[in-house]
Amino acid sequence: MKINWGTAIIIAIVGFMSFIMFFVIKMSTNDKYDHDLVVEDYYQKELQFQMDINKESNSKTLETNVSWKKTDDGILITFPPELDFTKIDGKVFLYRPSNKQLDFEISISLSNHNLLIPDKSLLDGRWNISIDWTYENQPYLYKDAMTY
Incomplete structure (x- = not known):
């Protein structure tokens, strides 16, 4: 199967967005990365x-x-x-x-x-x-x- 350049760009963009979303979700849900830098009030x-x-x-x-x-x-x-x-x-x-x-x-x-x-x-x-x-x-x- 041959992939043209338009399909390759879409695959690259979706792959990059998935990569970024993976790290955003991992950093926001993992307690290891929870840093409280300001006070509550x-x-x-x-x-x-x-x-x-x-x-x-x-x-x-x-x-x-x-x-x-x-x-x-x-x-x-x-x-x-x-x-x-x-x-x-x-x-x-x-x-x-x-x-x-x-x-x-x-x-x-x-x-x-x-x-x-x-x-x-x-x-x-x-x-x-x-x-x-x-x-x-x-x-x-x-x-x-x-x-x-």
Whole structure:
């Protein structure tokens, strides 16, 4: 059987479209390729943006800002030592860009200037940490990206 050039072009186009559709369906149905790169309540977070900028500038006025370091037990967050730790209140939010099921939030309750996030809560990889806290009704915000 002989195929003319018109039939060959149609076969090539249908083959190419089938190839593309196969990968589109495979990528959209396979959980291995599911990446959540944005948060669920994107528009609400956008409205909070200016307040976050103000909180971050408040943080920069402190003598020492919040810091963190990786230890054998987990992540140790240290609040400024010049502040009274009993008046510090807020939340620590850890955001995993590759999997929203791993995101979690911890309330800040301190017995000294340190807060430990246990190692069992964290998987290896990239995390975004956001510490939204207040001291004597003054809001502060610390954000950083870390690799655990």
